[in-house]
Amino acid sequence: MRKTEMPEDYFGPPAPEILDIISVLEKAGKWLVLAHEKPDGDTIGCSFAMAHAGARLSKEVMLGGPDIYPGRYEFLAAGINFNVLNEIPCDFIGTGGAVICLDTSTAGRSVQGVEDLQERFHTINIDHHSDNERFCAINWVDPTSSATGEMVTELLSVSPWGIDRREAEALYVAIVTDNGYFKFSSTTKRSYKCAIRLMEAGAVPGDLMAVLDSNMSAEILSLWGRAFSRTELFAGGRSAFFWLSKDDFEQTGASRSGTEGLVNFLLKIKGVGLAVLFSEADGEIRVNLRARAPFSAHRIALAFGGGGHEVASGCVIRASLAEAVSAVITEIEKYAAGYIAPR
Ligand SMILES: [Mn+2]
Structure with missing residues (x-):
């Protein structure tokens, strides 16, 4: 000892x-x-x-x-x-x-x-x-x-x-x-x-x-590639999202836990203060949120019954992928309108 x-x-x-x-x-x-x-x-x-x-x-x-x-x-x-x-x-x-x-x-x-x-x-x-x-x-x-x-x-x-x-x-x-x-x-x-x-x-x-x-699998890297290729900016460039469907997990062979750390990459885009990953599961959409001050990931997660921290939060939405994306984007656009993008 x-x-x-x-x-x-x-x-x-x-x-x-x-x-x-x-x-x-x-x-x-x-x-x-x-x-x-x-x-x-x-x-x-x-x-x-x-x-x-x-x-x-x-x-x-x-x-x-x-x-x-x-x-x-x-x-x-x-x-x-x-x-x-x-x-x-x-x-x-x-x-x-x-x-x-x-x-x-x-x-x-x-x-x-x-x-x-x-x-x-x-x-x-x-x-x-x-x-x-x-x-x-x-x-x-x-x-x-x-x-x-x-x-x-x-x-x-x-x-x-x-x-x-x-x-x-x-x-x-x-x-x-x-x-x-x-x-x-x-x-x-x-x-x-x-x-x-x-x-x-x-x-x-x-x-x-x-x-x-150094312990990612090739399957997880393929999964992340799919998400990266779908990166979209919104809220005047202050927020960004990408998404993964059930098919993406099945076709790449990546496990559910393979998304850990993925959403953080959206915060590497200059001017983005709020990052969102949507992952489709059975009958629900898991939403991972990350933020840089002055934005709050917690504030957005709360609006959908979720929780977490100011910088990292999450929620689950029972809806289709398209509906969940649209609802979260609408909420963030409303919320982000009064904020200035981080340095
Ligand atoms: Mn913790």
């Missing part, structure tokens, strides 16, 4: 919830670690980090979530199994066990029944979404964090357990995948402090980036 020294005030005074979480986890012999549905790098990195830490502390650990996770994060597993769970494994948690939900804003995004566990088990919610529904007994919600990975970095740093190399790698991936490799406006001094802390614990950013950046 490697544990690095750190000045006591490195992150400032810890939130009161951190100390509660440490004391609960210290006592709990069993940890059920849960990632959110359609898992991204943040929830997966945090989940593997907590699962590794639990195993290192000789806890009985079960890691899982409602959906399988993208293969590009498999290198973080290092022997830890990820279980696709349709229900909460109450038998596993037993008496005195703890449930840890990571990066999960609502109970609906977790394994079914998680909101009903408070009476029987210790439930812990660690998240940075401002719209978090606080569905656990302990809810540590910090929307100033660019990733839940920052919060888990602080948690492990403040705890007597420290951070080992595998945990540091998983948390580094959690942070950078959520803040666009320190490019998004959500990135703060604290994000960099966490990165330094994780490097001190053994994470090597160049090595991790090489792995993260």
Whole structure:
């Protein structure tokens, strides 16, 4: 076990919830670690980090979530199994066990029944979404964090357990995948402090980036090519979109998770502050939104019953592809009219 020294005030005074979480986890012999549905790098990195830490502390650990996770994060597993769970494994948690939900804003995004566990088990919610529904007994919600990975970095740093190399790698991936490799406006001094802390614990950013950046499949590249070829500007060049049909996924052989990171490319177009990807699935259109200030992706997602962050949000629209595109474009044109394009 490697544990690095750190000045006591490195992150400032810890939130009161951190100390509660440490004391609960210290006592709990069993940890059920849960990632959110359609898992991204943040929830997966945090989940593997907590699962590794639990195993290192000789806890009985079960890691899982409602959906399988993208293969590009498999290198973080290092022997830890990820279980696709349709229900909460109450038998596993037993008496005195703890449930840890990571990066999960609502109970609906977790394994079914998680909101009903408070009476029987210790439930812990660690998240940075401002719209978090606080569905656990302990809810540590910090929307100033660019990733839940920052919060888990602080948690492990403040705890007597420290951070080992595998945990540091998983948390580094959690942070950078959520803040666009320190490019998004959500990135703060604290994000960099966490990165330094994780490097001190053994994470090597160049090595991790090489792995993260070199594991696309030819199928995914073909899928992205189709989207790129359909790029369209609207709202006076302040917004751009592209789309993918069900056929595109079938014909290229790319999986659903193959769209992760794709929508960000539209923000590379000069003057574009709001980017939209429409992906057709069974009976619904998934809409991914990314924004640069002063635009808000969250504001558009909210109009269609979705949620997320200012810079990255999403929603699901039950309509045809053409109808969904038209509805979102209309909403954005109305909204973007009063804004000046970003620098
Ligand atoms: Mn996140």
